[in-house]
Amino acid sequence: MEPLPFKDLKYLDSVGGIARLGDKGTYIELAETFDKDSLQPAMTEIMKAFPKNDFVTVRAQSHALKGICSYLGAERAVLVCERMHKLIDEKKIAEIGQLYAVMIYELTLLKKELRRYLCKEKGKAFAESEPSDKKIPEDPKYAYALNGLKK
Numbered sequence: 001m002e003p004l005p006f007k008d009l010k011y012l013d014s015v016g017g018i019a020r021l022g023d024k025g026t027y028i029e030l031a032e033t034f035d036k037d038s039l040q041p042a043m044t045e046i047m048k049a050f051p052k053n054d055f056v057t058v059r060a061q062s063h064a065l066k067g068i069c070s071y072l073g074a075e076r077a078v079l080v081c082e083r084m085h086k087l088i089d090e091k092k093i094a095e096i097g098q099l100y101a102v103m104i105y106e107l108t109l110l111k112k113e114l115r116r117y118l119c120k121e122k123g124k125a126f127a128e129s130e131p132s133d134k135k136i137p138e139d140p141k142y143a144y145a146l147n148g149l150k151k
Contacts, residue, residue, distance in 0.1 A: 013073030
């Protein structure tokens with residue numbers, strides 16, 4: 001699998017997202033709804049479906065996540081979801097397996113960045129108990145996909 005071109009992509013481009021949606025209030029509302037109601041359930045569905053080789057569900061969840069992530073400016077998550085969608089369509093099973101770990105990792109980091117942003121906007125402290133973005137899985141079978149993640 002080709003490395004993902006993450007170099008210049010942001011976890012969360014709120015400025016771009018606000019521009020796409022038209023105003024900050026709409027952006028915050030969408031970000032809150034996505035964080036509370038959509039992101040974790042989608043990740044859970046993907047994590048349940050993947051071990052069963054239920055690529056129809058993984059593809060559907062990837063497609064749904066890609067759409068809302070693009071509105072929010074979650075550039076890295078959009079890239080991963082697009083790639084997952086494409087690999088499933090092309091039936092590249094080995095590469096799907098490599099990308100799966102990257103996808104869960106990136107969505108976890110997105111969740112952290114969304115919460116950081118929402119806490120900042122509400123004037124609340126952000127708890128750093130979320131997973132660190134410095135901890136990249138080192139499993140050799142994901143080496144090609146993770147190559148693009150290394151900073």
